[in-house]
Amino acid sequence: MEKNSKQLSHVFEKYMKNKPVFHQKQFLQSNYMPDTIEHRDKEINTIAEISASALRNEKPSNIFIYGKTGTGKTLTIQYTMNQLNETSQAHNIPLKILYINCKLKKIADTEYRIIAQLIRELGKEVPPTGLPTDEIYKIFINIIDQEQQIIILVLDEIDQLVKKAGDEILYNLTRLNTELKKAQISIIGISNDLLFSDNLDPRVKSSLSEEELIFSPYNALQLKSILKKRSDIAFVDGVIEQGLIEKCAAYAARDHGDARRALELLRVSGEIAEREGSKKVMISHLDLAESKIEKDRIIDLVSTQPKQHQIVLYSILKIADKRQKVIFTGEIYEYYKGICIETSIRPLTQRRVSDIIAEFDMLGLITGKIISKGRYGRTREVNLSIPDESKVKIKQILKDSLNV
DNA sequence: GTCAATTCACATGAAAGAGACCACGGTCTAGTG
DNA sequence: CTAGACCGTGGTCTCTTTCATGTGAATTGACGA
Numbered sequence: 001m002e003k004n005s006k007q008l009s010h011v012f013e014k015y016m017k018n019k020p021v022f023h024q025k026q027f028l029q030s031n032y033m034p035d036t037i038e039h040r041d042k043e044i045n046t047i048a049e050i051s052a053s054a055l056r057n058e059k060p061s062n063i064f065i066y067g068k069t070g071t072g073k074t075l076t077i078q079y080t081m082n083q084l085n086e087t088s089q090a091h092n093i094p095l096k097i098l099y100i101n102c103k104l105k106k107i108a109d110t111e112y113r114i115i116a117q118l119i120r121e122l123g124k125e126v127p128p129t130g131l132p133t134d135e136i137y138k139i140f141i142n143i144i145d146q147e148q149q150i151i152i153l154v155l156d157e158i159d160q161l162v163k164k165a166g167d168e169i170l171y172n173l174t175r176l177n178t179e180l181k182k183a184q185i186s187i188i189g190i191s192n193d194l195l196f197s198d199n200l201d202p203r204v205k206s207s208l209s210e211e212e213l214i215f216s217p218y219n220a221l222q223l224k225s226i227l228k229k230r231s232d233i234a235f236v237d238g239v240i241e242q243g244l245i246e247k248c249a250a251y252a253a254r255d256h257g258d259a260r261r262a263l264e265l266l267r268v269s270g271e272i273a274e275r276e277g278s279k280k281v282m283i284s285h286l287d288l289a290e291s292k293i294e295k296d297r298i299i300d301l302v303s304t305q306p307k308q309h310q311i312v313l314y315s316i317l318k319i320a321d322k323r324q325k326v327i328f329t330g331e332i333y334e335y336y337k338g339i340c341i342e343t344s345i346r347p348l349t350q351r352r353v354s355d356i357i358a359e360f361d362m363l364g365l366i367t368g369k370i371i372s373k374g375r376y377g378r379t380r381e382v383n384l385s386i387p388d389e390s391k392v393k394i395k396q397i398l399k400d401s402l403n404v
Numbered sequence: 405g406t407c408a409a410t411t412c413a414c415a416t417g418a419a420a421g422a423g424a425c426c427a428c429g430g431t432c433t434a435g436t437g
Numbered sequence: 438c439t440a441g442a443c444c445g446t447g448g449t450c451t452c453t454t455t456c457a458t459g460t461g462a463a464t465t466g467a468c469g470a
Contacts, residue, residue: 129426129449374463377413
């Protein structure tokens with residue numbers, strides 16, 4: 001105990017002695033809301049013009065926003081909505097803006113939960129489950145229809161919602177206006193998936209996307225100026241090596257101009273530099289940061305998987321260990337069953353395991369390809385896409401949590 | 405040799421079941437006046 | 438008499454199972470040159 005505390009105090013002392021590279025780190029955090037949003041003036045204006053009719057107590061058109069992750073969709077909307085909200089409050093206009101991020105599980109991935117969450121946003125309590133769905137609609141209608149008002153409903157990551165809960169909810173929401181006597185609802189949908197609306201019910205599609213807006217990815221130049229601006233306030237002056245920002249921007253621009261990723265990269269680079277006790281943030285730190293982010297992501301992903309999924313993944317890893325070649329679903333299932341018997345866990349059916357493997361593909365842990373081996377059937381060809389240096393650690397994690 | 409039929413080993417879909425939650429309303433019980 | 442404990446019912450949600458159907462090319466086998 002004594003020893004430990006000495007060691008610890010040593011660590012802290014050392015930390016204190018080092019010159020910090022960060023000045024105000026929170027400016028690099030993804031939830032930070034800058035005062036000005038760069039390179040999105042056009043979009044902000046468009047949204048503002050459309051939604052401004054709410055100030056005249058008319059229902060604004062529904063807006064549909066597309067764009068890849070990290071292109072500033074959420075930020076832009078939140079920014080404009082904040083402004084709108086302030087204006088409406090200043091002029092005493094009955095306007096409510098509800099923001100829901102559909103990606104957050106447990107909050108908004110079913111029809112019921114969305115409505116329940118909306119009601120909660122409006123300040124009323126409602127049971128998290130147990131009520132019939134139409135009941136909750138009635139409660140919702142009652143609450144908002146009490147007074148004359150415009151409600152702007154922002155559904156972030158709406159594609160996730162539809163994927164899980166179907167598009168019926170959107171239909172119901174758009175149709176709600178006909179049942180409301182006093183209030184009116186306007187919907188702003190935000191989607192990461194550019195092809196999302198293709199799979200929508202045409203009725204929903206037409207009513208939802210009265211106005212459409214596409215956020216194109218930032219290019220390297222724009223990313224650079226965003227990074228520059230943020231790093232100026234986030235880092236101590238002069239700690240950033242020449243060319244680091246540029247490289248960081250280039251990295252992020254390479255995979256679809258994701259600003260969030262660029263900022264994270266920059267932040268982690270700084271953290272690594274700081275931990276090393278380096279006075280400057282170097283390009284080598286950036287490289288380390290990139291692999292660290294990826295590694296952390298995978299490890300986090302793996303350790304939060306449910307048990308059955310972990311067993312399947314463990315099987316894949318084990319088989320991949322034995323041979324370099326590609327793996328087929330059948331083999332995985334056989335191996336998986338073996339482990340289940342060993343650990344006396346009831347094995348899932350092949351059908352389910354097949355789905356689980358497909359899920360891993362979605363998560364990017366493996367790359368799967370459906371191939372036909374002619375006479376010898378059709379199967380998924382699985383390739384592990386976990387980098388070698390993470391493999392050992394992941395296997396350890398899986399081993400521990402499964403105790404095999 | 406050519407061409408269509410066959411066949412394999414799964415993929416992919418749809419529907420329905422199991423079990424965990426949870427709210428609500430009714431009933432029972434013990435404590436209180 | 439009443440607050441709180443304790444069911445039973447009816448609803449949702451997630452994860453699975455069951456049953457059905459789909460699928461792409463290697464293989465097979467009939468056919469004709």
